[in-house]
Amino acid sequence: MNHKVDILKKIEQKKLVVGIIGLGYVGLPLAVGFAEAGVHVLGFDKNEQKVNKINSGENYIKDVRDVALREVVESVTFHATTDFSEMNKCDALLICVPTPLDRFKKPDMSYIQSACKEIGRHMKPGTFISLESTTYPTTTEDFMLPIIEKESGLKHGDDFWLAYSPERVDPGNKNFVTKNTPKVLGALTEDGLEVGQAVYKFAIDNIHPVSSPRVAEMVKILENTYRLINISLINELALLSGKMDINIWEVIDAAATKPFGFQAFYPGPGVGGHCIPLDPFYLEHIAKKFQFDLSMIHTAGHINMRMPHYMYIKIATALNRQKKAVNGSKVLFLGVAYKPNIDDERESPALEIIDTVIQKGGEVSYHDPFVTAIKTEEKNELKSVALTEKTLEEADCVVITTNHSVFDAEYIQAHSKLVVDMRNVIKEASEKVYKL
Numbered sequence: 427m428n429h430k431v432d433i434l435k436k437i438e439q440k441k442l443v444v445g446i447i448g449l450g451y452v453g454l455p456l457a458v459g460f461a462e463a464g465v466h467v468l469g470f471d472k473n474e475q476k477v478n479k480i481n482s483g484e485n486y487i488k489d490v491r492d493v494a495l496r497e498v499v500e501s502v503t504f505h506a507t508t509d510f511s512e513m514n515k516c517d518a519l520l521i522c523v524p525t526p527l528d529r530f531k532k533p534d535m536s537y538i539q540s541a542c543k544e545i546g547r548h549m550k551p552g553t554f555i556s557l558e559s560t561t562y563p564t565t566t567e568d569f570m571l572p573i574i575e576k577e578s579g580l581k582h583g584d585d586f587w588l589a590y591s592p593e594r595v596d597p598g599n600k601n602f603v604t605k606n607t608p609k610v611l612g613a614l615t616e617d618g619l620e621v622g623q624a625v626y627k628f629a630i631d632n633i634h635p636v637s638s639p640r641v642a643e644m645v646k647i648l649e650n651t652y653r654l655i656n657i658s659l660i661n662e663l664a665l666l667s668g669k670m671d672i673n674i675w676e677v678i679d680a681a682a683t684k685p686f687g688f689q690a691f692y693p694g695p696g697v698g699g700h701c702i703p704l705d706p707f708y709l710e711h712i713a714k715k716f717q718f719d720l721s722m723i724h725t726a727g728h729i730n731m732r733m734p735h736y737m738y739i740k741i742a743t744a745l746n747r748q749k750k751a752v753n754g755s756k757v758l759f760l761g762v763a764y765k766p767n768i769d770d771e772r773e774s775p776a777l778e779i780i781d782t783v784i785q786k787g788g789e790v791s792y793h794d795p796f797v798t799a800i801k802t803e804e805k806n807e808l809k810s811v812a813l814t815e816k817t818l819e820e821a822d823c824v825v826i827t828t829n830h831s832v833f834d835a836e837y838i839q840a841h842s843k844l845v846v847d848m849r850n851v852i853k854e855a856s857e858k859v860y861k862l
Contacts, residue, residue, distance in 0.1 A: 429552030429585065430617050433517055437624045440464050444625070445516035447541050449476050449506060451770065452558055452593040453522030454487045454495075455604045459629035461498035468516060469506035470544075480506040488769055488796075489597060513548035518556070518625045521545075522593065525559045531707045533562060535569065542570050546577020549586065554621045556589040556611075557639075560646055560701055562712040566590045566639035567614060587618030590639035591626065592646030597699075598768040608632040612642030650705040651723055656691040657702070658726035661733055664693035664862050674862070675850045693862055695827055695848045696733035696775025698764020703730065703773045734778040737827075737848060737862075741783065744846050744860040745823055753787030758821035760813070760838070761828020761849075762794045769796040776827035777802045793817070795832055815841045826851050 436442045442465050446457040449471040461467045471477055479486055483496040498504040513519060523537035538559060545555060555574070557566055571588055580586055591611040596602060609630045613619035623633045636642050660678070667674040674693060682690040697703050706720070706727040713720050742752050764774040771777060776792075781804040784790050792800070793813040801807045811817055818824060818841035826833070829849035839845060839852055845859045855861045 443516050445519045448522040459604050461504035463628040467504045477506040510544040514550045518554040521557045542573040546574045551585040553586045556591050558593040562708040563640040563643040589613035589622045590642045610645050612636040612639040647709050650701045655726040658729040660691045661693045695737040697730045698774040734775045738782040755822040757788045758824045759792040760826045766829045818842045
């Protein structure tokens with residue numbers, strides 16, 4: 427059987443079955459996108475609660491429209507399962523699993539490894555496989571390929587195709603969603619690239635092919651490392667400006683008037699989300715194998731790792747100037763999501779600052795209209811409190827860690843004894859407003 431002819435015919439006739447492995451911030455929007463295009467989608471996840479929610483039409487990802495999920499589930503275009511043996515029904519398998527770091531800041535490849543083993547055990551010949559998870563260059567060919575071939579007994583190029591296509595999800599972005607965000611794709615063979623483009627065109631408007639998976643893997647690292655380095659630069663300048671009594675926000679606004687050669691980046695308590703805080707460590711991991719020292723990226727990563735500590739010092743200094751210690755003070759944090767107007771607190775610097783304040787004896791509470799409960803790295807569990815005049819007035823210090831658009835600067839300032847603003851919500855510093 428000519429597998430390429432077979433799958434291209436299924437694509438042309440819209441008889442393709444796509445499997446999405448991992449139904450989180452990347453996988454679920456992608457699954458719904460394919461299903462809306464009329465493609466039959468099977469979603470795979472080990473989390474039974476997620477699977478049950480999807481199959482009952484219950485949405486848990488803000489970037490997915492509730493009505494869109496219900497429609498594709500009710501039309502039986504999209505079905506989720508914990509049974510990975512159903513992969514043998516799929517013509518394409520797209521891997522959207524987490525890629526965290528371990529406690530030593532080394533890539534944790536266990537989720538990708540597990541997905542590859544399941545694929546190898548259950549896939550049928552003629553399957554297109556694509557990894558979307560953030561990882562280091564060479565993962566597709568050196569890490570994934572041997573596992574899949576060993577588990578399946580199939581041969582790449584003859585029996586299946588393997589590719590890498592980095593996710594470009596920007597939670598909360600109203601202008602660019604999965605469908606209209608250009609997608610980079612690199613495959614190990616020309617046939618794999620042709621098949622991959624045909625598969626992805628159901629759900630993505632614009633596919634940008636590159637020569638290999640390792641190029642596509644480096645694209646993802648470049649995109650986020652570019653942001654990391656520039657955010658690190660502005661955070662360091664913000665700390666210096668604070669010592670020099672210079673308003674860094676005014677500096678950035680003035681620099682941004684230059685119509686060429688400058689892009690504005692803004693300081694904050696640290697970087698969050700899955701990608702920017704983690705990507706440099708993925709690149710460092712592979713660079714060491716090539717005996718290459720990424721000194722600039724290493725420095726940028728560690729500048730941002732230290733930002734939560736500097737922000738704790740900012741809180742302690744502000745309280746001290748009010749003749750108070752952190753120990754015993756009531757500290758109210760406004761916002762724990764890593765960026766404004768989303769419900770995602772992954773890698774949020776606010777959580778680390780909260781842990782430090784609690785460790786130093788502070789009585790911590792928080793308000794976030796999008797995140798109802800948190801569990802920090804130090805296992806501190808908190809629930810969001812109502813943002814009222816009383817809540818603000820009772821706090822010895824109010825810390826703005828996320829600039830949600832619903833936060834009213836005048837209201838916060840009017841009812842707070844002391845504010846540490848890390849996000850420029852309150853434009854002017856004063857005796858009771860301390861800015862980053």
